[in-house]
Amino acid sequence: xxxxxxxxxxxxxxxxxxxxxxxxxxxxxxxxxxxxxxxxxxxxxxxxxxxxxxxxxxxxxxxxxxxxxxxxxxxxxxxxxxxxxxxxxxxxxxxxxxxxxxxxxxxxxxxxxxxxxxxxxxxxxxxxxxxxxxxxxxxxxxxxxxxxxxxxxxxxxxxxxxxxxxxxxxxxxxxxxxxxxxxxxxxxxxxxxxxxxxxxxxxxxxxxxxxxxxxxxxxxxxxxxxxxxxxxxxxxxxxxxxxxxxxxxxxxxxxxxxxxxxxxxxxxxxxxxxxxxxxxxxxxxxxxxxxxxxxxxxxxxxxxxxxxxxxxxxxxxxxxxxxxxxxxxxxxxxxxxxxxxxxxxxxxxxxxxxxxxxxxxxxxxxxxxxxxxxxxxxxxxxxxxxxxxxxxxxxxxxxxxxxxxxxxxxxxxxxx
Amino acid sequence: xxxxxxxxxxxxxxxxxxxxxxxxxxxxxxxxxxxxxxxxxxxxxxxxxxxxxxxxxxxxxxxxxxxxxxxxxxxxxxxxxxxxxxxxxxxxxxxxxxxxxxxxxxxxxxxxxxxxxxxxxxxxxxxxxxxxxxxxxxxxxxxxxxxxxxxxxxxxxxxxxxxxxxxxxxxxxxxxxxxxxxxxxxxxxxxxxxxxxxxxxxxxxxxxxxxxxxxxxxxxxxxxxxxxxxxxxxxxxxxxxxxxxxxxxxxxxxxxxxxxxxxxxxxxxxxxxxxxxxxxxxxxxxxxxxxxxxxxxxxxxxxxxxxxxxxxxxxxxx
Numbered sequence: 001x002x003x004x005x006x007x008x009x010x011x012x013x014x015x016x017x018x019x020x021x022x023x024x025x026x027x028x029x030x031x032x033x034x035x036x037x038x039x040x041x042x043x044x045x046x047x048x049x050x051x052x053x054x055x056x057x058x059x060x061x062x063x064x065x066x067x068x069x070x071x072x073x074x075x076x077x078x079x080x081x082x083x084x085x086x087x088x089x090x091x092x093x094x095x096x097x098x099x100x101x102x103x104x105x106x107x108x109x110x111x112x113x114x115x116x117x118x119x120x121x122x123x124x125x126x127x128x129x130x131x132x133x134x135x136x137x138x139x140x141x142x143x144x145x146x147x148x149x150x151x152x153x154x155x156x157x158x159x160x161x162x163x164x165x166x167x168x169x170x171x172x173x174x175x176x177x178x179x180x181x182x183x184x185x186x187x188x189x190x191x192x193x194x195x196x197x198x199x200x201x202x203x204x205x206x207x208x209x210x211x212x213x214x215x216x217x218x219x220x221x222x223x224x225x226x227x228x229x230x231x232x233x234x235x236x237x238x239x240x241x242x243x244x245x246x247x248x249x250x251x252x253x254x255x256x257x258x259x260x261x262x263x264x265x266x267x268x269x270x271x272x273x274x275x276x277x278x279x280x281x282x283x284x285x286x287x288x289x290x291x292x293x294x295x296x297x298x299x300x301x302x303x304x305x306x307x308x309x310x311x312x313x314x315x316x317x318x319x320x321x322x323x324x325x326x327x328x329x330x331x332x333x334x335x336x337x338x339x340x341x342x343x344x345x346x347x348x349x350x351x352x353x354x355x356x357x358x359x360x361x362x363x364x365x366x367x368x369x370x371x372x373x374x375x376x377x378x379x380x381x382x383x384x385x386x387x388x389x390x391x392x393x394x395x396x397x398x399x400x401x402x403x404x405x406x407x408x409x410x411x412x413x414x415x416x
Numbered sequence: 417x418x419x420x421x422x423x424x425x426x427x428x429x430x431x432x433x434x435x436x437x438x439x440x441x442x443x444x445x446x447x448x449x450x451x452x453x454x455x456x457x458x459x460x461x462x463x464x465x466x467x468x469x470x471x472x473x474x475x476x477x478x479x480x481x482x483x484x485x486x487x488x489x490x491x492x493x494x495x496x497x498x499x500x501x502x503x504x505x506x507x508x509x510x511x512x513x514x515x516x517x518x519x520x521x522x523x524x525x526x527x528x529x530x531x532x533x534x535x536x537x538x539x540x541x542x543x544x545x546x547x548x549x550x551x552x553x554x555x556x557x558x559x560x561x562x563x564x565x566x567x568x569x570x571x572x573x574x575x576x577x578x579x580x581x582x583x584x585x586x587x588x589x590x591x592x593x594x595x596x597x598x599x600x601x602x603x604x605x606x607x608x609x610x611x612x613x614x615x616x617x618x619x620x621x622x623x624x625x626x627x628x629x630x631x632x633x634x635x636x637x638x639x640x641x642x643x644x645x646x647x648x649x650x651x652x653x654x655x656x657x658x659x660x661x662x663x664x665x666x667x668x669x670x671x672x673x674x675x676x677x678x679x680x681x682x683x684x685x686x687x688x689x690x691x692x693x694x695x696x697x698x699x700x701x702x703x704x705x706x707x708x709x710x711x712x713x714x715x716x717x718x719x720x721x722x723x724x725x726x727x728x729x730x731x732x733x734x
Contacts, residue, residue, distance in 0.1 A: 056507065117510070120451075120510055121717070122717075122722075125639075125721070129715065132710055132714070136703065136708065136711075244484065252518060255514070256515075290524050292526055295518045299516055300513045304503060306501075306508050354526060402524060
């Protein structure tokens with residue numbers, strides 16, 4: 001099936017158009033800042049998916065490659081500022097990427113020998129090691145306060161000095177698109193295809209004549225490169241890097257964003273990164289419990305929806321093709337109301353308990369734009385009823401949903 | 417010499433504490449093939465539950481009740497969480513336990529706040545057990561040592577001498593055969609997971625007063641425990657024992673001998689730079705052994721994984 005150059009280029013042109021238009025649609029105060037953060041997370045999550053989704057390697061220290069790329073990028077930024085080196089800012093991500101690549105070639109040379117637990121443990125060990133080194137090697141990592149630079153001191157590119165957030169946005173958007181494009185091309189190469197084969201069945205891949213270790217090594221180095229790119233973008237956007245950018249918590253966040261989006265799909269991490277960053281920035285402003293919520297959502301997702309959000313969408317392609325999507329609307333609508341009641345009630349209860357335990361001196365609290373008295377009996381009873389009834393009713397409706405799903409995806413003569 | 421003996425004892429206590437965690441972890445791994453990354457979170461949970469109980473009833477009730485609660489919780493996690501995730505494969509299992517670690521950590525902060533809690537050793541153990549080489553050993557440390565040794569002996573006895581231990585050992589290597597013989601292997605899994613996490617909880621209960629009970633305690637010890645298990649060889653109880661003691665001593669000795677890199681460099685004939693804080697190699701010159709103590713286990717881990725992927729005493733490929 002030969003596609004013309006134009007049809008295969010169409011999605012990319014479309015994506016570029018969206019990226020250009022976005023800052024003119026969302027002009028509100030913090031929206032550019034959030035979009036920059038999303039862009040950085042997208043590159044990082046996509047590079048992580050090269051390991052986990054496409055290569056089957058579970059890394060607990062992916063933030064290290066981003067961090068090291070970022071730290072070197074800040075140092076380079078300072079060198080450029082002191083005019084020892086001439087380098088326009090848009091090329092800085094390339095430097096970060098090469099540093100990430102270099103570090104990945106060293107680590108990968110011994111860590112990719114095995115996938116699975118050994119790989120995961122080495123990545124955890126390296127992650128802890130580098131994070132601990134941050135405090136010790138102050139010349140490079142700057143100790144606890146990290147190191148900072150100034151992006152505007154680089155030689156101007158076509159007169160742009162990257163002073164405003166918007167200018168930085170276009171730089172990040174360009175690199176996001178370029179990175180995704182190159183990563184997409186990588187999946188189309190023989191080694192990219194073999195990465196999937198090695199993930200699914202390393203023994204058979206060996207029989208076909210490929211060294212599983214070598215295939216993993218190439219994916220690992222590629223992932224290191226793009227993590228470094230993300231690090232340099234981070235350095236450009238925030239102009240500071242600290243130990244927090246490469247510790248285990250950060251690595252966990254990368255895993256979280258990627259997994260929520262869906263590891264089995266090429267573009268899954270993009271959705272994951274968007275959702276995760278919005279949750280982090282928007283919900284993080286509303287409540288100091290956001291990490292608890294994301295953690296719970298994450299664990300539930302691993303348990304009940306291992307294919308992630310994109311997997312959820314992809315699941316619905318089958319009833320769509322069979323023209324039976326309409327059969328699902330009614331049961332979905334039915335479960336939505338009690339489900340929502342349960343979630344809202346549970347969140348309210350959690351927040352209420354948190355308020356009483358840690359901010360008991362304030363009698364009134366505001367939740368979902370409503371102010372109420374925490375000492376009165378009414379809110380407690382209301383939220384408890386919402387949780388209990390919501391849980392009970394949605395469990396009863398869940399059976400209906402499952403039945404409707406079975407009918408909607410049933411194909412005559414096919415074994416399910 | 418005085419310092420040496422004190423360090424040997426301190427390292428032994430720390431190492432045995434690590435073993436209490438790593439023994440459960442390695443048992444769970446050898447049985448279910450999954451490395452429980454949330455293991456240290458159960459350790460923290462044990463400390464916090466014991467603290468909460470001790471507020472009402474005193475230390476000794478907490479010592480008994482908290483590990484039991486953690487055991488029940490661990491068994492529930494296996495029954496309702498891990499067993500479901502198991503069908504998706506090993507990588508989701510690891511991710512699940514990793515996520516669980518963060519959830520428990522956040523939950524603990526949610527319930528008990530972000531600062532440390534005032535969990536103390538019982539007054540009946542607030543005396544100096546004996547003086548040794550100029551230093552004194554508090555009775556609580558002796559108590560920790562006794563509990564750890566007791567747990568070690570009990571574990572050994574159960575695994576090597578009882579029928580339950582035989583079934584567990586058999587289920588380690590041939591789960592299918594054991595199931596065919598009529599034993600309820602999922603129940604054994606649940607039990608081992610529960611007891612393993614319960615041991616971690618017990619370790620938390622007795623470590624809480626001496627290492628302080630704060631939300632970062634799981635993170636502090638968590639990765640070290642994995643190092644013990646991996647260095648000792650995944651699935652090897654004896655290996656976990658040796659590695660735990662090794663790392664216990666490694667960290668204790670590194671923390672108390674203030675050998676600086678400067679001493680070594682001067683011994684090699686280099687001159688100490690005048691303005692060391694502006695020197696390009698200032699980090700090397702100011703480096704001391706206590707500083708690199710915390711990263712020694714990770715260096716050991718990476719070296720072992722590179723040169724001996726099965727660990728020191730591990731028999732099987734991971």
